[in-house]
Amino acid sequence: MVSLNNLVGLDIKLDENKCSLSFENGVTKREPAIRTIEQMKEVLADDSVSQPEELYYMYRDVFCLKDDAVIKKNKLRFDITIIKPAILGNEFMKTAGHYHPKDYPELYEVVYGEAICLQQRYYENDFRKIKEVVAVKARQGQKIVCLPYFGHILINTGNKPLVTANWVSAEFSSEYELYKKSKGAVYYALSKDKEVSWQKNNFYTEIPQIKFVTPNDQMKEFGLKTGKPMYSLVEDLGKIDFLNHPDKYKYDNVFKK
Numbered sequence: 702m703v704s705l706n707n708l709v710g711l712d713i714k715l716d717e718n719k720c721s722l723s724f725e726n727g728v729t730k731r732e733p734a735i736r737t738i739e740q741m742k743e744v745l746a747d748d749s750v751s752q753p754e755e756l757y758y759m760y761r762d763v764f765c766l767k768d769d770a771v772i773k774k775n776k777l778r779f780d781i782t783i784i785k786p787a788i789l790g791n792e793f794m795k796t797a798g799h800y801h802p803k804d805y806p807e808l809y810e811v812v813y814g815e816a817i818c819l820q821q822r823y824y825e826n827d828f829r830k831i832k833e834v835v836a837v838k839a840r841q842g843q844k845i846v847c848l849p850y851f852g853h854i855l856i857n858t859g860n861k862p863l864v865t866a867n868w869v870s871a872e873f874s875s876e877y878e879l880y881k882k883s884k885g886a887v888y889y890a891l892s893k894d895k896e897v898s899w900q901k902n903n904f905y906t907e908i909p910q911i912k913f914v915t916p917n918d919q920m921k922e923f924g925l926k927t928g929k930p931m932y933s934l935v936e937d938l939g940k941i942d943f944l945n946h947p948d949k950y951k952y953d954n955v956f957k958k
């Protein structure tokens with residue numbers, strides 16, 4: 702068991718073999734929603750892959766009981782996701798992918814392991830034409846802003862479970878359909894000699910080059926710093942007001958090239 706206490710800011714332990722969490726003193730006890738390979742077939746580079754059966758685990762609405770009221774009042778939610786380390790055929794393990802309605806952004810933290818967050822935005826009149834695609838490579842402790850209007854997937858490029866936390870508005874439900882209709886994101890992250898090789902998803906009719914970036918290690922305007930667990934923002938949720946009022950803020954400072 703690995704204690705995530707200092708990494709996520711909540712008294713939580715990770716069982717690396719089972720990819721499960723246990724919640725200690727004062728933290729909500731949640732059961733995960735499980736994403737299976739069966740549910741993911743439509744978005745995989747190779748839809749004949751059938752193992753492993755379970756791919757990732759979503760613990761939604763996690764908090765320390767004393768913080769419940771202030772989180773709800775700010776219309777936010779804190780979730781934790783565990784993504785197994787595995788190669789599906791020759792593709793790195795990933796999440797299904799979704800867009801948010803309107804311009805809602807999201808804020809991720811890599812709690813454990815390493816990740817690439819692939820974000821894409823389509824031209825308004827055609828979801829098969831991609832205007833912009835950004836790959837955010839992040840290591841443990843870094844924060845990833847999912848930009849307004851961009852859909853996103855998370856990819857586990859490491860050899861241990863990837864644990865992410867996210868703050869997100871509680872005011873919407875994610876939209877998974879466009880990723881399913883498109884056979885996944887605009888690029889597949891394939892494993893070539895253990896490195897990532899990006900393969901275009903030819904279901905899309907317009908595919909731009911990927912912009913490769915990393916998170917900025919300090920985003921003062923949002924109270925974020927690499928290595929400082931972002932659950933602690935529960936003391937000052939005004940700092941992440943951008944999650945509910947995205948158009949009031951600028952996002953020029955969230956990545957570095």
Ligand SMILES: [Fe+2]
Pocket residue numbers: 799801807847853875
């Ligand atoms: Fe999201």
